[in-house]
Structures are given as C-alpha cells and as structure tokens.
Amino acid sequence: MSSFYPISALSFELLFETATLKQVKAGTILDNLGDIPSKIYLINKGVMRSYVRLESGKEVTKSIFVPIVLLASFDALLNQSPSGSIYETLTDCEIYEVDYFKYKALCSTNEDILAFHIKFLEYLLCKNDQKHIELLTMDARERYLKLRQMIPNIDNLIPQFQIASYLSITPVQLSRIRSKL
Incomplete structure (x- = not known):
C-alpha cells in the first residue's frame, strides 16, 4: 500500500x-x-x-x-x-x-x-x-511476451484458452506464437 x-x-x-x-x-x-x-x-x-x-x-x-x-x-x-x-x-x-x-x-x-x-x-x-x-x-506476440514477463510461469498456471482470451487472440494463434518462440 x-x-x-x-x-x-x-x-x-x-x-x-x-x-x-x-x-x-x-x-x-x-x-x-x-x-x-x-x-x-x-x-x-x-x-x-x-x-x-x-x-x-x-x-x-x-x-x-x-x-x-x-x-x-x-x-x-x-x-x-x-x-x-x-x-x-x-x-x-x-x-x-x-x-x-x-x-x-x-x-x-x-x-x-x-x-x-x-x-x-x-x-x-x-x-x-x-x-x-x-x-x-502491440502485436499479439509482444503482448504475450509482456504477460510472461509479468507472470513468468503463466503457461504452467492457467489454461491456454484463458491466456489467449486475455491477449485477445485465439488459442490457435497463441499456440503458433509459443511454437515460434
């Protein structure tokens, strides 16, 4: 506080x-x-x-x-x-x-x-x-990287569809971003 x-x-x-x-x-x-x-x-x-x-x-x-x-x-x-x-x-x-x-x-x-x-x-x-x-x-990749910076283990904490929803993308788009990283 x-x-x-x-x-x-x-x-x-x-x-x-x-x-x-x-x-x-x-x-x-x-x-x-x-x-x-x-x-x-x-x-x-x-x-x-x-x-x-x-x-x-x-x-x-x-x-x-x-x-x-x-x-x-x-x-x-x-x-x-x-x-x-x-x-x-x-x-x-x-x-x-x-x-x-x-x-x-x-x-x-x-x-x-x-x-x-x-x-x-x-x-x-x-x-x-x-x-x-x-x-x-920011594009989706940049928003995802920023989220991972804020919560480093986000991928292990919550389902992919919730991460994608927060990023305003589909789970398929998130999967593509993650595979390219």
Missing part, C-alpha cells in the same frame, strides 16, 4: 481492521455477473482474473491479477449496480477481503486513508490507459 501513498501505521491498522484474510480454492467465483459487490480484494498469493461472458457463451478475459494487487468490480462497487464482470481465482489464492463500506467510512474520517484512495484511483486510471495503448500498439 505504501507504494501508492506513505500511509501511517495508525491508518494502516484502521484499514487492516476492515479486512479478512481468506484461503480460496482455484475456480472460486468471488463476484459473479449481476452481483452487487461489497468487497475489495487484495491478492496476497495466487492468480485471479476478471472476465465477461458473451451471449454466445464465450468467455473474454479482461484482466489477470497477481500479488500484490487490489481489485474489485469497481464500476459496480462505486455505483452499487450489478457487476458486468466475473471475478474468479485461477489458482489457489490467499486474499484479503476488504469491506468496501467500512473502507469508505474511513475515507470520510481519515485524511491519510483518503489520500491513499485518491492515489490508488489515479493508479487505476493510468493502468487502464496503459492497457488500451498496449492493445492498440
């Missing part, structure tokens, strides 16, 4: 009190399509993804999350509306669940936590912009 904002020990303790450490099995849905979420998650160990399911039934992976990352269906959380995405553990995970409403109450009363919140939202905006730029400017 201090990488976003140098939060005080007291503020950190207040935040920590809003969180619960959980061990979660691979394949667990934390937030489902249509759920109105109430939690923010911090991955301590493991890999997760967010994805959408098209009318055809095809799954399209939006994001892959690794430690130490804060994640949530932020649009649904902020607007208290049904989530358009599914959040799933891809491996066994150790996560902290943060109660969003307790967190927001802390933001209202603690300037240190509010400053952290603002810095985190700025980070999310930048990451989203970066991902769009990568999709527009």
